[in-house]
Amino acid sequence: MRSEIKQCLLLAVPLAAAQLAQSATGFVDTAMMGWLGSQTIASGGLGAAIFTFLLLIITGIVSAVSPLAAQAKAARKPEQVGKIVQQGLAISLLLGIPIVIVLWNGGALLLLLGQNAATAALAQNYLRAIALGFLPGLGLAVLKGFLSALFQPQVITIAVVLGTLLNITANYVLMFGKLGLPALGLAGIGWASTLSLWSMFIALFIYIYSQHRFSSYRIFHTSFKYTFTQENRRIFWEIFQVGLPIGGLIAVEAGLFTVVTFLLGQLGTISLAAHQIALQTASMSFQIALGISLATTVRVGQLAGERDNSGARLAGYVGISLGALSMAIAGIIFWLLPKSVVSLYLDIKNPSNEYVVNLAVELLAIAAIFQIVDGVQVTAAGALRGLRDTRIPLLIGIFAYWGVGLSTGYALGIWLKYGAIGLWWGLAIGLASAAIVLTWRFSILQSITDSR
Template sequence: MSYTISKSRVIAEIKECLVLAVPLAGAQLSQGATTFVDTVMTGMLGSQIIAAGALGASIFQVLMYMGSAIVSSVSPLAAEAYGAGQVEQVSRVVRQGLLLSLILAVPITLIVWNGGTLLLFFGQEPKTVALAEVYLKAIAWGCLPGLSFAVLRSFVSALSQPRPVIAIVIGGTLLNIVGNYILMFGKYGFPALGLAGIGYSSALSFWAMFAALAIYILSHPQLRIYYAFSALHQFESKVFWELVRVGVPIGVLAILEGGFFTCVTFLMGQLGTVTLAAHQIAFQTAVLTFMIPVGLSIATTVRVGQFVGQENPQGARLAGFVGIGLGATFMAVMGILFWVFPERIVSLYIDTTNPKNAAVVSLAKQLLGVAAMFQIADGIQVGAAGALRGLKDTRIPLLIGALAYWGIGLTCGYTLGLLLGFGGVGLWWGFVIGLALAATVLTWRFSTIEIQKPLKIGQLVN
């Protein structure tokens, strides 16, 4: 269907998207800063600790990314119900989302707790695994609050009330920094726990953020009317399974994407500590910049979902393309910074003037050069995926992601890096190829998919 959209309408949608996206992007950036700070502070303990932290964080992050992605189905369902004026349906969605987060937390916590066994299975060095294991057992205590916080964040975002999220996440990040300092180095009478201290500090910050957002929801007049925490024991099968139907493909896609990066991390580990440390520096930087388009993607999901609830397909289409465009623009700027200032970026993590770090610094700079190549594609693919989530289209994007990341990206990276001998740089070119393919196909799908009318409230109640 062809239609004309005025310039003023585009500008208005950009403003609406940014009003919603800026707090969400800021919150994502602050939350990503937690891992960034952890990496910087582990650098104070040496390259071996950075490598161990990379392995431990890779397991925790990919599992939490998957779980948070599954419960993020709260966002499009609640946004659609909110756009349609269905207050009771919003309440059902958030309550069943909290129940889903509890169910998911059990296996995720167990896997994180036993992550050392998984690392050994993938051929990592036993000494590095032993260090990573103490971190994993500490941060495992943060799985449940982390997932529950993701549900509440999706809830308030769907109702266009994201501002408290950024304040809470910033507070949690500051708490994590202070906790790292105290527990890692043993300050103020606490024992020096090293890498385990970083894990405990992160878990504590997850609990604090969940508690703060829960208190805010219970006290805010426009949010407490949804009774998010009442009758949590009640299982409403149709709503719950709709969350699962929409959320599981999102989660599987997240773990395919996250698993793609984790698999490359494991392959880096097989190339030695220097390669793994350089990878962690460059990868953590890329993850940090990625937080902004992730926030934009969440906002895009909400805007598209609200327009679907209002039965406004033109508005939904425009909202999706605005979100994709904003993500691409931001990541283009980040790519330029990666290309122009690689040494300054690396110096944030380790002492670039120390001759002992020369090999790590040199390789990290090369990897940042490759990262500059995939920034725009990364911004586009996450924006397109967010737009499709707003339409509750999650199964086909899962297949697209599987092909792009594992079928093409990993195969190309493995061939270039290990078979042809280009090492870590070759493996990273797999990122470029996989993300570029995903960005192209996901955007094409959003531009061509038919926008369906929303389900009425009676269709999702028992």
């Protein structure tokens, strides 16, 4: 047990730090949107919700690179590891280009979804700026998956931290027009994110290309005539078979939060701004559990590839426990210091922000309650991913997030008119349902494996 906790933490701490640093981009963006007023934070929040939702879905698909590469490495097949990464990058291009076109026309999409015309127009300025960062965001996810599978998470952390610092600096310069540049406002935040995503992708690309220890994987050593070999086509579809349910599960969960965001957008700027503050804060703590989940996927995948069933079981339960513990600590902070958290986004002493601040504090109290189950469900899903079990978790997610979470939230928030409070209780109940069933699923699979 102690050995597995150590192995998990050695991989999870750098990955969680990288996830936290990358999420800090969204946190800093939201905080700096608040400097421009509640209308900007509401519009930027809508734009960020669309971009993040689509990015999470496609990165979920290409995240199959991590468990597949981990198992290929455990089987001592370095060239197959390289081909898995190559096909992951190809899928990123194939799926990413159409999404960039959708983002470029995001304002029209928001109008179709019933959002205010002024809010949609301001959000489109942000979306057109950040759209060009979508492709490097996908490529970054593939290269992170490769380095994680090879137990090289430290370089990911360094690249992401430096990219985040660049984003913060560029936000300030481009928002307010420093260094002789024009003041771009909300659009400047989008351009800063694009610059940050490109810088992180290029940094990891150069690192992998320049290191001799990665040469045996031959990731960047191929020619066009070898791209469509039978083995490459097999790997291409294998990534889709494993990754599509992962992306689907992420879409189901992220879609729940996105739909809630749109529903709150129809309730007014106050509800939307308070929701965006609470959601961005909860997202920051979630990144720690997500980093543990990524580490759990690699550990379970590696041990499963070595046919060590008892080790894979232990790795899964250790990951789930660490995920719950990390989120419990975050929940305590939300519960005890809600106004301090909100003050990071808005001036809580400004009377014009009073209603937003009070509602955000109430939403953070609900977030504090569901932190533990959120940590359990994401790490349980990571453990199942390591076993390449992705289809049933997708069905579980549809049931828990939409069948339980959204229906409950809609009933409380819209029908019973509890507004944002009711919708957030629906989120909590949906996450709790997912945590219970996904953990049960992992336990059942391990029992079946032991009986063979």
